[in-house]
Every structure is written in C-alpha cells, then in structure tokens.
Amino acid sequence: MLRKSGLRRKWIVAAVGVAAVSMVAAGCGGGSSSGSGDSKTLTVWLMSGSAPDPMVAGIDKDFEAAHPGVKVNYQVQQWNGIGQKLTTALTGTSGGPDVIELGNTQVAQYSSQGTLLDVSDSVNDLNGSQWLSALKDEGAWDGKQYGVPFYAANRVVIYRTDLFQQAGITAPPTSNDEWLSDLTKLKGLSGIDPLYLPGQDWYVWLSFLWDQGGDLATGSGANWKSAINSPAGKAAFNFYKQLGDTSGTSAPKDADEATPQQSDVVAKGSTASFIGFGYELAAVEKANPDLKGKFAAFPIPSKTAGQTAPVFLGGSDLAIPANSKNADLAKDWLKLETSAKYQSQLAANGSVPGTSTDTSALNSTETGKAMAAGAKNGKATPITPKWAAVEADNPIKAALTAFLTGQKSVDQAVGDADAAINKTLQSAS
Numbered sequence: 001m002l003r004k005s006g007l008r009r010k011w012i013v014a015a016v017g018v019a020a021v022s023m024v025a026a027g028c029g030g031g032s033s034s035g036s037g038d039s040k041t042l043t044v045w046l047m048s049g050s051a052p053d054p055m056v057a058g059i060d061k062d063f064e065a066a067h068p069g070v071k072v073n074y075q076v077q078q079w080n081g082i083g084q085k086l087t088t089a090l091t092g093t094s095g096g097p098d099v100i101e102l103g104n105t106q107v108a109q110y111s112s113q114g115t116l117l118d119v120s121d122s123v124n125d126l127n128g129s130q131w132l133s134a135l136k137d138e139g140a141w142d143g144k145q146y147g148v149p150f151y152a153a154n155r156v157v158i159y160r161t162d163l164f165q166q167a168g169i170t171a172p173p174t175s176n177d178e179w180l181s182d183l184t185k186l187k188g189l190s191g192i193d194p195l196y197l198p199g200q201d202w203y204v205w206l207s208f209l210w211d212q213g214g215d216l217a218t219g220s221g222a223n224w225k226s227a228i229n230s231p232a233g234k235a236a237f238n239f240y241k242q243l244g245d246t247s248g249t250s251a252p253k254d255a256d257e258a259t260p261q262q263s264d265v266v267a268k269g270s271t272a273s274f275i276g277f278g279y280e281l282a283a284v285e286k287a288n289p290d291l292k293g294k295f296a297a298f299p300i301p302s303k304t305a306g307q308t309a310p311v312f313l314g315g316s317d318l319a320i321p322a323n324s325k326n327a328d329l330a331k332d333w334l335k336l337e338t339s340a341k342y343q344s345q346l347a348a349n350g351s352v353p354g355t356s357t358d359t360s361a362l363n364s365t366e367t368g369k370a371m372a373a374g375a376k377n378g379k380a381t382p383i384t385p386k387w388a389a390v391e392a393d394n395p396i397k398a399a400l401t402a403f404l405t406g407q408k409s410v411d412q413a414v415g416d417a418d419a420a421i422n423k424t425l426q427s428a429s
Contacts, residue, residue: 042329043073045089045097047082050150050316055345059336070329077101090115090321098330101150101316104138109385110319111141112222117320120145122331127338127355134313134380135354141383142221147317148334149354151346154311154378155203156297156370158281159273163192167272172298175305176239183247186272196262196274197244199253199404200397203312204275207300208236210310210379217382217425224384224425228396229418234410237403239303244404253404256397267291275300278350278367296366299374313378315354352378386425395420 042063046056060072075097077085089096090110102110110116119126123145128136131149139147159172167186173179186194197204209215214232217224227233244251251265263280265271267287274280285292299308318337320330336342343356350368352359352375359375362368381387399417402408408416 039069039071040326040329041071041073042099042326042333043075043097044099044333045075045077046101047077047079047316050101052345052349055342055349058345059333059342062336063333067329067332072333086110090323092323094323094325096321096323098320098324098326099333100319100321102147102319104135104147104152104313104315104317105381105388105391107139107147107317107319108141108383109388111139111144111146112385115322116146117322117324117327117330118144118146119148119320119331122334125331126334127340127343130355130357132313132315132352132354132375132378134378135315135317138380138383139317139319147319148338150316150318150337151351151354152313152315152375152378153277153351154313154371154374155207155275155277156299156367156374157273157275157301158295158297158367160271160291160294161296162294163189163272172296173301175301175307176303177305179301180242180246183243187246187248189272191270193247193250193271194273195243195247195249196251196265196271197240197247197249198251198255198257198259198262199244199401200256201275202256202394202396202400204300205236205240205396205400207309207311208239209233211302211304212236212239217384217387217421219382219384219425222384224382224386226418226421226425228421229414233414233418237400237410237414240400241404254401263287278365278371281367297370299370308374308377310377310379311374313352313375313380315352317354382425384425386427389427390421390424393424 056074060074063072064070086100107116126148132152135147135149135152136145139145139149163186164182167182167189169182169185173182183194186192206216209228209232212232212235214230214236215227218227219225257276261283262274262276263283264287266274267284269288269291281295300311302309318334320327324330338355340356340358343353344358344361346353347356347359347361350362350365352362352372359372362372395417399408399413403410403413
C-alpha cells in the first residue's frame with residue numbers, strides 16, 4: 001500500500017536528517033527514447049525520500065561511465081497521485097520510465113496486469129542470493145520474478161531507558177512472558193503509561209499472529225482465502241488484549257497509531273514504551289528535546305524465549321516496465337544499485353538493504369540495531385492484487401476494537417473479520 005511505503009520513507013529521511021531526494025542527474029527530455037546517433041536516455045523514477053542523494057548520484061555516475069552516450073534522467077516522484085501516473089506510464093507506448101520504484105504490496109497488482117518485465121533470468125546478476133525473502137516474495141507473481149528488492153523497514157519496541165531502570169528492569173525482555181512481567185513493573189511508576197498500544201495497530205497484531213504459527217490468508221495467484229479464523233488468530237487477539245490490559249495503556253481502543261500520532265503522545269514525556277519506527281522516535285525528540293538520548297529499542301519478543309516475533313517488512317521493490325525501450329540498460333542500472341557498494345549506503349541511511357545481508361551500518365543507532373535483528377524474521381502480506389482492497393477497509397481493525405471493548409467475543413470478532421476478508425478476496429476483479 002502507498003501509505004505503508006510512504007511511512008517508511010518518512011522514517012528514513014527523519015532518522016538521519018537527510019533532505020528529500022532531489023534530481024541529481026540531468027537528462028534530455030522526459031523519457032527513454034533514443035536521441036540522435038548512439039545517444040540514449042535512461043529514465044529512473046524513485047519515490048521522494050527513498051535514497052540519499054550521494055547514493056543515486058554515484059550509481060548514475062558509474063552507469064554513465066560504463067555506457068558512453070547514455071544519460072540518466074533521474075526523476076523524483078511523490079506518493080500522492082503516483083497510482084494514476086504509474087498506470088499511464090505503464091500502459092503507454094513511449095516516453096515512460098525504464099526503472100520504477102513500487103511499494104512492495106503494489107508489485108502483485110502491476111505484475112498481474114502484465115505491465116512489468118519478467119527479470120527471472122537476471123536474479124543471479126542482481127545479487128539474488130542475498131535478497132530479503134519477504135521483498136523477493138512480494139516481487140514475484142505466477143512463478144516469475146518482476147520486482148527487485150530495494151529496501152525495507154520494520155517495527156521495533158522503543159523504550160525509555162531511564163523509566164525501565166526506575167522500574168528495576170535491567171535488560172530488555174526476550175520473551176512475551178518477560179515483556180508482560182516488565183509492563184507490570186512499569187505500572188508501579190506513578191503517572192507513567194508502560195506501553196502506548198492503540199486498539200487498531202493491526203501490524204503489531206500481525207506479528208503475534210505469525211508468532212502463533214498463523215497467517216492472514218492462504219492461496220496462490222487469484223485464489224486466496226482468509227486464514228485468521230483459527231486457533232492462532234484467536235490467540236493473537238487474546239495476546240493483544242493481554243498486552244494492553246497488563247500495561248493499562250491510555251491509547252484509544254478505536255483508533256490506530258496515527259490517530260493521534262503516537263509520537264505526539266510519547267513526546268509529552270509520560271510514556272515508557274511504544275511500538276514503531278525510528279522516524280517516530282526522531283519526531284519525539286524533535287518535539288521534546290529533553291527526551292533526546294533517553295531511548296533504546298528491542299525487537300518485538302516472541303512467545304518462544306530467546307526468539308523474536310516475525311514482523312511485517314514494509315518497503316519497496318524496483319521494477320522495469322514491460323514497455324521500456326531500454327530494458328538491458330535498465331538491468332545494468334539495477335546491477336549497480338544491488339551491488340554491495342550501494343547497498344551499504346542504504347544501510348548507512350538507516351534502512352534494511354534489500355539485496356544485502358550486511359546490515360552492520362544499522363548498528364550505529366539503537367533503533368537500527370533492533371530493526372536489523374527483527375528484519376531477519378520478516379514476512380510479507382498475501383501476494384495477491386486484492387490484498388490492497390482488504391487493507392483499504394480493514395476488517396481486522398474493526399474486529400480488534402469490538403473485541404477489546406467487549407462488544408464481541410473473540411470467536412465473533414475473528415469470525416466476522418474472516419468473513420469480510422473472504423468477501424473481498426473472492427470478489428470479482
């Protein structure tokens with residue numbers, strides 16, 4: 001979804017203080033059409049905030065040096081309105097981009113429409129052995145690879161070290177039982193909310209579902225069926241409630257983490273922990289400089305001691321439009337982008353690199369270190385074009401609120417959400 005991917009970009013920019021990406025390589029015109037003689041233009045579309053200026057400038061410089069007569073026309077796109085712009089570009093006959101960035105949950109939509117180039121035969125050349133499995137899976141369709149992992153981010157538990165110490169907590173929890181025990185200790189601090197947990201933060205709930213061995217849906221291609229009406233789904237609902245009840249969270253039960261923005265709540269200074277991204281911590285510290293340096297982070301714990309819970313890896317894939325006139329050149333540009341040289345720059349910029357297992361550069365921050373640890377257990381949402389419609393009117397959110405407020409039993413809440421998801425997944429396109 002656009003909202004999810006845009007969220008990660010805000011985090012990347014805020015986490016390292018990098019300004020939004022600007023156009024760094026000039027090109028002639030706005031497309032990939034050939035010019036006079038042997039001159040050509042390779043048009044690359046990346047989304048605002050996705051990559052640092054030096055990285056893109058370096059890729060373009062190396063590419064142009066290796067391809068005399070070819071210029072890179074790098075264009076920064078905005079998430080607002082990108083859907084229609086992509087549709088127009090991907091269905092046109094000329095003048096469109098040769099490399100595009102897509103939110104990882106968008107790839108199935110465009111792949112299923114036949115508008116992206118099959119790059120299955122180039123996976124090895126693009127460092128395929130080190131691709132993030134979640135982004136790789138979401139870049140595939142019908143047994144073929146269309147998306148190349150770009151970068152990702154995932155949620156971690158961000159906490160106040162001073163408040164944890166006051167509560168007698170000497171180390172981050174390494175299991176759900178320890179987590180619940182720590183929250184109980186934090187409740188002993190007057191005027192402190194141990195964990196800010198909105199009732200509809202369904203991506204957090206999703207970690208618990210996967211940790212219980214469950215999944216959102218099962219199927220392949222165009223045939224998918226909801227899988228949440230299961231013992232694992234109900235256990236995830238119950239643990240979400242237990243987490244909120246144990247902490248006595250002040251967060252609303254009928255809203256998600258953006259209503260209000262949880263960073264605004266945490267910035268007031270009375271919250272011991274929350275589950276989110278590094279960009280949210282940066283927002284907290286900007287709003288309340290007195291809190292700077294008082295936070296650390298740990299991966300979302302698992303029910304199994306010593307393990308981390310699976311997390312949703314949101315991010316982006318890169319793809320080549322099927323109508324590109326410069327597909328071979330586009331693959332060469334992607335070879336540079338997926339190389340260790342430039343993947344390390346992504347990690348240094350605060351994101352989990354999509355085609356490299358080296359995340360050492362993330363260890364420079366507490367949130368980055370926790371994110372890298374959690375990303376090893378990253379997963380994807382169902383790979384079907386219809387999943388976007390499920391999230392657009394997300395019945396899991398409504399079910400969580402109904403259960404947390406006592407309006408419905410866990411069986412009723414899970415059953416109703418399951419039926420609503422199936423209705424969307426099985427609807428005509």
